[in-house]
């Protein structure tokens with residue numbers, strides 16, 4: 001151990017965002033300096049160079065999910081993609097009905113968007129998952145109505161990491177002629193996605209959970225069968241009219257590169273993540289206070305989510321200064337609200353407030369995991385013995 005120097009705090013919050021891979025930074029830099037052209041300026045070499053970079057990146061994003069590059073629409077991230085997909089499909093289909101179905105454990109980018117549509121005259125059903133976090137297919141079927149037009153179910157949950165059976169849920173939607181949207185922000189580079197086979201109409205993607213830059217994402221919009229989506233951003237008619245605005249060449253090049261790397265390295269990276277995560281779990285599993293949330297089989301490799309059955313646990317969460325972890329979804333932490341995801345699993349609010357998400361990433365080492373295990377054990381024991389308050 002002594003030959004390795006450890007830099008503290010250790011970043012173990014890769015579900016909130018990832019560091020940018022240096023190869024991605026390298027790819028982006030020229031588009032911030034000499035290659036500054038507007039990709040829409042097709043009359044000169046500046047614009048043409050930028051446009052080529054954008055289209056290369058589009059190919060790379062499409063390749064990771066086995067889609068046609070013409071099915072990729074650039075956005076500012078998964079939040080915007082969720083908005084464009086859900087609002088866009090709801091408005092385009094409102095002549096057929098105004099009911100939407102989603103899951104209580106969706107990201108706020110989906111839940112808040114659906115709620116906004118409710119304020120605008122649509123109706124919605126928010127389904128509870130099973131206690132393991134997975135959606136029961138019969139429950140899903142039972143929620144569908146003759147006026148249901150859109151359903152949104154995430155591929156990978158951002159808190160507990162469970163993987164929904166998108167193929168089965170999508171098949172039900174197909175049968176019923178319901179537009180099916182999938183938020184895959186947490187899935188890229190972690191689970192194989194084959195849109196040539198999956199019955200998915202719309203899929204939200206983002207770069208910054210896959211070692212790319214923040215502020216760039218994409219929406220997959222299926223071409224066959226043709227899908228109608230109403231634009232939510234107007235001006236200039238970029239991206240086939242679906243999303244106007246000058247394309248951010250450097251960001252797009254970064255997203256292309258990080259998706260290219262994900263595609264090439266997934267096969268070796270996923271087992272490595274699983275080894276580190278499983279080591280972490282094994283190092284904590286014997287503690288009576290530790291309970292794992294979410295199904296452990298239908299789950300991405302890098303996610304561990306535990307509830308701590310401890311008195312004065314808030315002291316513990318505040319005392320975890322050597323490791324950067326999430327004590328609830330990053331997007332809502334600070335509000336000190338118990339996790340809506342853990343609550344939906346049936347845990348009471350107190351336990352939900354005492355949960356910790358630990359997500360390992362590309363740049364974590366085995367040494368860091370060893371340190372984290374020893375550190376967490378010490379803190380939990382301190383808390384159990386009532387010593388934490390004094391620190």
Ligand SMILES: *Cc1c(COP(=O)(O)O)cnc(C)c1O
Pocket residue numbers: 015016076077078079080107109154156157158183184185186205206207208209215216217
């Ligand atoms: C991070 C995340 C989002 C939001 O993505 P941004 O690109 O940050 O807007 C949406 N959905 C899920 C599941 C996420 O994990």
